Amino acid sequence: MSESELTEIYNPVKILIIDDDKVIADILKDLALMDEQERSVSVCYDGAEAISMIKNESFDLIITDLIMPNIGGLDVLKHAKKKDPDTLVIIVTGYASLETAIAAVREGAYDYIMKPCKMGEIKIVINRASDKIKLNRENKELTRKLKEVYQELMLLNNRKHKSEKIKSLNFFSSGMAGLHHLYNDSMPDNYIDKLQALSSLMEKGLLTESEFKTFKNHYLNLLSSEK
Template sequence: MKILLAEDEKITRKSLTDILTAEKHEVVSFDNGNQAYESIKKNDYDVIITDIRLPGMNGIDILKNAKELNPKIIVIIITAYASVETAVEALKFGAYDYLIKPFSPVQLLSILQHIDQLKLVLSENENLKKRIALLEDKTIIGSSEKVKSFMNTIKTVAPQDYTVLIQGESGTGKELCARTIHNFSTRKNKNFIAINCAVIPETLIESELFGHEKGAFTGAIKKHIGYFEKANEGTLFIDDIDDLPYNIQVKLLRVLQEKEISRVGSTESIPIDVRIICASKVDLKQKVVEKQFREDLYYRLNIIPIFLPPLRKRKEDIPELLIHFLKKHGGEDKIQFLNDDIYSTLQKYNWPGNVRELENITERIIALSPNNLINPAVFEPLLNSPDKTEQDKTAFEHYDNFDQYISNKEKEIINWALEKSSNNVTAAAKILKIPRTTLRSKMEKLLITNYNES
């Protein structure tokens, strides 16, 4: 440890310096309080050992001023003039310990050993706090234009209480997007409650959403508060809304209209004040066409649509995401070994699992890369994955007939042109080299709604 020793007695100062140096500590000594304090201002010391009575600034003033400069600095007071009052005063101002002359060097070394152990524990605690902060970090990572675009939308709509529908493939970060909206909203200090319709059995979802009274059904042995009541005054995030049973959709629509719920087994109406954010992994409009999702509910939910791009459409964010995940999962020591070859491999991969898959790969890098290096074998599954051409050869197998396949391809091409033209129909028609009226007709037929008239 780096130690400052302030002691005006030459023999004591010299002997303590020799003892501490022999124990591998770095020691800087002074016989004057003012000189000692000037050194404290210019240097970072782990421990200050000071006599109370010194020429110039006394030990108590050194203690107080040092603590003002750095509240974490550890100060040990030594003196030949001991009293209960001076001991209490020193401890009151933050002294770690108090030694009375004459004292054995073993006493001081024992205190320093305890300090060393304390600093180790505090350092580990600080590292754990940083790890926890990263694990709990709900910030959207990325600097690409696509991320900036939907972040601008989030910041615009968050302060308002409109219902939001987030659409994106699995692993694109829909819950993270919902949390970000909540954190930018006026409800940020209230509850954020998340529910996933895909993982709750159909027989229980009504009870989970709206709650139930004791005896409402077999097994209802006590009253249960549902997610809507838990989220009251806050935000309720309903993920995989496309998996919500059709009969529950009617009840959700009523809640959105009336802003009140009734628990299962009760006729009492309970007023609620909840902001609703929903997410879907599929095109919800198509589910409406297929009569699997209520049209009236769709329009109630789709007041503010947000489309999250898949990772393959924002690959420029991969380096930033990779570094974030390495820090999050304790792999900071691997960052220095990242290079262009690794980034190139990650850029070539198509990322069907999106950001979630990249996080899984990052954890694999940490687990399979000992000695601070990065094991190249981690990337072999990515290098050996089937390329887009091979995937396209089997793509037709997922369609029932030729017309469905062609319609899907037309939709892909039109969406590509709209993306290139910032969703401007006129510009997209020029890119595709077709009349604007033809493009509008096809878009209506294919239920493409993410465009701007011009």
């Protein structure tokens, strides 16, 4: 695996926290950074600003309040998923209802947290989301490498079939089934003997003069390349 590929997999998880209550937003930031060095956390206190940030940057995880002035959490969720379907979005709200929960799930929310909630519970959800993001990165890289290996195998397989097809082309007489021994790698690389065998086949009428010249040139080229 190249250095750039490793860097992509182990890049810090980029988190965006959105809440119009600055105290709550800062608490969520502290929780996101707690006991974890591989995270980068940005905070904003307005839905419109959040959407602008999402358009200009890529985030792995977004934690947003549901009810905010002008633009709420569901709109942030929609914009985030439109920008990148792989982005995980956690909705946090003190105005929980079955309706909003269903709407959030339909829009692709990763989780839905109701206030008041224990800080430990939020921390668990954030850690679980971060683990999922890292696992998704590794799975993507594994899938990419499997595709590369598959393509290489297909290329080798095509080359093999092409080589076998060339060897089996019937550009010589139909009665020359025994010519395959001329390609047998177990035989000594004695081109003189092979040319004599070709000459004998031509004398028996199993090989035309043109076909004999083709094989002769082939072996002479091999002999020349070994010098």
